[in-house]
Amino acid sequence: MFRFLKEKFFGGDKPPAPAAPAASDAPATTVPEPAAAPAPSPTPPAATAAPVAVPVGDAAPVAAPAGDAAPAAAPNASTATRQGWLTRLRDGLRKTGSALTAVFVGARIDDALYEELETALLLADAGTQATQHLLQDLKHRVKAAGATDAAQVRTLLADALTEWLAPLQKPLEVGAQVDGPTVWMVAGVNGAGKTTTIGKLTWHLAQHGATVLLAAADTFRAAAREQLGTWAERNGVDIVAQEGGDPAAVAFDAVSAGRARGKDVVIVDTAGRLPTQLHLMEELRKVKRVVAKAQTGAPHEVLLVIDGNTGQNALAQVKAFDAALQLTGLIVTKLDGTAKGGVLCAIAQWAREQRRTLPVYFIGVGERLEDLQPFDAREFAQALLA
Numbered sequence: 001m002f003r004f005l006k007e008k009f010f011g012g013d014k015p016p017a018p019a020a021p022a023a024s025d026a027p028a029t030t031v032p033e034p035a036a037a038p039a040p041s042p043t044p045p046a047a048t049a050a051p052v053a054v055p056v057g058d059a060a061p062v063a064a065p066a067g068d069a070a071p072a073a074a075p076n077a078s079t080a081t082r083q084g085w086l087t088r089l090r091d092g093l094r095k096t097g098s099a100l101t102a103v104f105v106g107a108r109i110d111d112a113l114y115e116e117l118e119t120a121l122l123l124a125d126a127g128t129q130a131t132q133h134l135l136q137d138l139k140h141r142v143k144a145a146g147a148t149d150a151a152q153v154r155t156l157l158a159d160a161l162t163e164w165l166a167p168l169q170k171p172l173e174v175g176a177q178v179d180g181p182t183v184w185m186v187a188g189v190n191g192a193g194k195t196t197t198i199g200k201l202t203w204h205l206a207q208h209g210a211t212v213l214l215a216a217a218d219t220f221r222a223a224a225r226e227q228l229g230t231w232a233e234r235n236g237v238d239i240v241a242q243e244g245g246d247p248a249a250v251a252f253d254a255v256s257a258g259r260a261r262g263k264d265v266v267i268v269d270t271a272g273r274l275p276t277q278l279h280l281m282e283e284l285r286k287v288k289r290v291v292a293k294a295q296t297g298a299p300h301e302v303l304l305v306i307d308g309n310t311g312q313n314a315l316a317q318v319k320a321f322d323a324a325l326q327l328t329g330l331i332v333t334k335l336d337g338t339a340k341g342g343v344l345c346a347i348a349q350w351a352r353e354q355r356r357t358l359p360v361y362f363i364g365v366g367e368r369l370e371d372l373q374p375f376d377a378r379e380f381a382q383a384l385l386a
């Protein structure tokens, strides 16, 4: 799920003992840990120690409502957990996938098949250019493979999709910083799923032994602070919150507190906003600037959470937020409730045009903790065409 680069995580994907819940988040306060001392120092770094990627599948399956931390995974639970995710992914993507797979039912390999595929991809919001590219690539693959039936074409389309989406796949790193916590700033339009996503990420991080501090930089909406406070409490992590006032100040305090307390990760939640609300976009830019003042090099990730339901509109959000904040990655939520999951193809197209990498670090296919998982191009393509 994450790529842990700090010595303290090496060799360890064991979930930690649950920390004591933080005190309730009173307004205008920083909720401290019982001991504000820095985290225990890691074992002395070996000069040649290689980074260790901690796999996603090790997180325990959770049957409880989102937010209720699950017990540690059984030693051999990984495969079952992974299988569970693939099933949920397939189910979640069914609305998008069913229109594509329907094209292959009883079909022959002819122009009509490609035309129907084109329509299905466009309706899934894959975008014109990505659709054209995928169809061209598919035709080449069909020819090269000498495919004779539609089922083979379906498999080859999964291959073409995998290759097209592969540049979006990248693990989110924790602990690359020599000094201070890894800082993530999270932005997006209202209701995209920012706060819930932060809660889920926090849970996964805590499961892997990472210490987290949350910054409730949505100073407008009390409910948003409370929601984040609930996640903090459930995960036993600190939160810095403030009623009213300047979101940038909250972010500054949080990063400073994260440094002082030796946290591994600080996650800054921001209020939802539309890219057309220029003053609010300026406010986001300020949050980013101020975070950099609190810690040189931060924020290490500027993440945009987009609602997969919004299809091509999500791409417009990517462009607008990127222009304001220079995004480093995306999280696409709610792919379970949409027929527009093809938008990932359009995002890949846009990133190619920009000659840059813009990873989709995570995708969400439901409201439960385990419904948020790292994006894997092959898993996604196969689930879509299953």
Ligand SMILES: Nc1nc2c(ncn2[C@@H]2O[C@H](COP(=O)(O)OP(=O)(O)OP(=O)(O)O)[C@@H](O)[C@H]2O)c(=O)[nH]1
Pocket: 188, 189, 190, 191, 192, 193, 194, 195, 196, 197, 218, 224, 271, 272, 273, 333, 334, 335, 336, 337, 363, 364, 365, 366, 367, 371
């Ligand atoms: N079905 C589904 N629902 C999701 C997913 N991710 C988040 N949600 C739900 O989306 C709703 C909004 O999520 P929030 O986290 O409050 O969104 P937000 O972006 O923080 O909202 P604002 O603070 O108002 O901007 C909640 O009901 C979440 O449970 C997902 O992957 N699938």
